[in-house]
Amino acid sequence: MKLLEERIQKDGIVRAGNVLKVDSFINHQMDIQLFSEMAKEWKRLFAGKNITKILTIEASGIGIAAVTAMEFGVPVVFAKKSQSINLDFDNYTTKIESFTHKRIYDVIVSKKFLSAEDHILIIDDFLANGCALEGLLHIVEEAGATVEGIGIAIEKGFQVGGEKIRERGIQLESLAIVESMDDETGEITFR
């Protein structure tokens, strides 16, 4: 998606260790008008799919998922990363490793909000090694629900996550795929 690629070129910052900072428009400050354009693009890309619910994971997926849900007219469920006293005990759970936070999380979705009747669109901001996504897919499988597709804002094409998902035959639509980036020159190349 040209609009997103241009924005990443303009405001994205490449840091050592394969870090692409997009905190001025994606995951700390959120450009909601950009999200709305991204939502329209996913609506076009997943046209004809019967989607009943959007699934994402806290925290940075929630804003994009909420705006996308307005476009699709469906509710959002966001997976939680820790047990809260307000969560019931009847949950789907799995463990994922976070690239950003360098730790292992429990990922939790209440069984009340995912069922075998659901047709799920998964939305998230980043796809790199795919750990978070594999966790969400595992939860959808546990629920017996159907994954209709996955919408990602920014995929790091030089990491394995995207390839692993596509090999499974799932429709994965990443709106910007970074082929390479250089933290010394700041250069970002898209696929």
Next chain:
Amino acid sequence: MKLLEERIQKDGIVRAGNVLKVDSFINHQMDIQLFSEMAKEWKRLFAGKNITKILTIEASGIGIAAVTAMEFGVPVVFAKKSQSINLDFDNYTTKIESFTHKRIYDVIVSKKFLSAEDHILIIDDFLANGCALEGLLHIVEEAGATVEGIGIAIEKGFQVGGEKIRERGIQLESLAIVESMDDETGEITFR
């Protein structure tokens, strides 16, 4: 707001310890169409205010803030609850105590995204003792920005947070104020 009160009566669950579970439509599964109606109501209540940015706190404030930002045509900044490797070190920080998680958090907003020119609408899902809100207000003050108002989905009117905020002369618009609730009968009374 009648629509929200009716929804709380229908789907809210009262638990011991002053817990009101609204996870089927607010903070685990999110009813985006309801959020859109809430956003329109805040737009009406804050009409005439010059709002440049919405501030919220992860995770459950983000969805409501994102949908509200579409209505106001402004970006959202969400405060983070822990240091991530992707955050810069030039941040506003404060500490808040979480009622839900029974622990103390660092709350962090990058200095890049709040400035003295900003006119802020704070949005969050719950107001009880007001600790999270006091933390956000502290950060806005540190930035020298102006708080134009605060929009809360559900205020627990029997706790002190709302009163403390109103005493400071800030326009606080809670769309549902719970006066009392009973975990034995499940009864919820609104102000």
